[in-house]
Amino acid sequence: MSDPRRQVPRTDTLLADPQLAAAGERLGLGLVKDVVQRVQQRIRDGEVSPPHAVDAVLAALPSTASSLRPVLNATGVLVHTNLGRSPLSAAAVEAVVAASGTTDVELDLATGRRGPRGEAAIAALLAAVPAAEAAIVVNNCAAALALVATVLGQGRELVLARGELVEIGDGFRIPDLLVSTGARLHEVGTTNRVTLADYRGALGPETGAVLKVHPSNFVVRGFTREVDVADLAGALDGTGTPLVADIGSGLLQPHPRLPEEPDAQGTLAAGADLVLASGDKLLGGPQAGLVLGRAELVQRLRRHPLYRALRVDKTTLAALEATLRGPLAPVQEMLAADVDGLRVRARRLAAHLAAQGVDAAAVDAEARVGGGGAPEHPLPSAAVSLPASFAEPLRRGAPPVVGYLDGDRTLLNLRSLLPSADDDLAAAVLAVAAQ
Known part of the structure; x- marks a missing residue:
């Protein structure tokens, strides 16, 4: 009997195939070669027949040279850190x-x-937040x-x-x-209560700034008490001590759906x-840290x-x-979505899936902002309910497709998906049902 290894196509022969050569130009020769070698091993193991080697390689190649894969976010968490936070708008992708x-x-x-670097982006940011005299952009809010x-x-x-003094995840x-920068922390108040007198008592010649961090x-x-930005700004007036507010979520203007979430315009107008x-996050753009406010301070940072x-x-x-x-970012569209419209989508999807033999139903659900924003403010939503076995x-x-388990069901929450994703969502469910 001949050695089965002789039946394995040579690496150079496979790489010379026109389809794989084209893939090498698009994805990189090293990546394609790695997949070729994995398919060759599968041939040795008897999983792939030699005549189907090229097809097996093509099937195993990623769509891009990056290992990151597009995911349908059906978790109901609009700004999901594990899924890359806010999806970019089509306008942002084109840019x-x-x-x-x-x-x-x-x-x-x-x-x-x-x-000047980024002049147009800064101008757009200042137009969105008129209370800011100047702004800079760094790589995330922690960097800011x-x-x-x-x-x-x-x-x-x-x-x-x-x-x-919060921990924000991971x-x-x-x-x-703060301590890693060489600053010294002067903590005031208690875990649950802080007063204006506490802040006043902490001020002195060594004070560099007063910092407010949104939970x-x-x-x-x-039994709680806090001091708002307006009262703090009044107490600091004339002292020369800057008031810095880390609002975190990226909300630039007040939003009717999130009445308790601080926004940049309102916080600056209050005296920060x-x-x-x-x-x-709620701005819906790329990862970035935004610093807005008094021109003199922003210039010192720059x-x-x-x-x-x-x-x-x-x-x-x-x-x-x-x-x-540009137009509304996807996360802003999701936040603004009408719950009745979400229910219509859920019923339509569930009916389509049920017609194909899938145990699917439309149910009411709750969604969340995510990314630390509005933690106690659920958003009414609708979901497609499937058997628990569909989740993995x-x-x-x-x-x-990333959904979540709720008892003995898998829920696919639609507030975190734009309507344009419904067809892909249905196709993914039907593919699982056909397995």
Whole structure:
């Protein structure tokens, strides 16, 4: 009997196939070669017949050279950190593609001289938040906080309430970040109560700034007290001590669906000197840290050497500008979705699936903002209910669908999906049902 290894097609023979050669030009030769070698092993193991080697390689190749896979977010969490937070709008995606080549990111084409970096994105940000005199953009909100703490607090004291010494996920703690910059923390109040007198008593010649951090993912109820931005700003008036508010969620203007969520415009109008926020949460843009407020303070941050290490690239600037100037971002559409419309979608999808023999039903559900925003403010929603056995194969499907288990059912919550995804969602469920 001949050695079965002789039947395995040679690597160079497979790579020379026109279809695989084209894939190599698109994805990279190394990636295609790795898949070829895996298919060759499958041939040795008897899982693939030699004549079908090319087809097996093509089937195993990813759609892009990145390992990241598009996922249908049916969790009902609009800003899901594990799923990349906010999906970009079509306008933002087009802007990223346009900016991916050679651009005029720091060149004034009229004069041929160096121009200001990200000028258009900053102008769009200031137009969206008129209370801000100036703004800069860094790579995330933690970077914004680190920059502020370095410039205003290094070797000095940052005053903040004990109830705002928060951990925001994956072990990341705000006080650890602040101390790492060289700032000293002056904690005031108790876990559940802080007064204006506590803040006043902490002020002194060593005070670099007063910091307010909006709680993320939790709410303290009961015997509590806090000092709002307007009262703090009044107490600090004339002292020369900056008031910095980290609002986190990226809400630039008040939103009727989230009446208790702080926004950048309102916080600055109430008297904050600087506001910090995320670009990839409720704003619906790319990962970015936004710093808005008094021009003199923003300029101090921009001049510090650390800013250079934290600034964003051309694609982020392009996506941010397009998000601010373009149509509603997907997360904003999801937030604004009418619950009756969600129910109509759920009934339509469930009826279509049931007609194909799937045990599906439309049910009411609750959604969440996510990303630390509005933790006690559920959003009414609708979902498609499936047997619990669908959850895992849906996650492993193409495209993957991430829902959640509720008792003995898998729920696919529609508030975190735009209507344009309904056909893909139905197809993914039917593919699992056919297995």
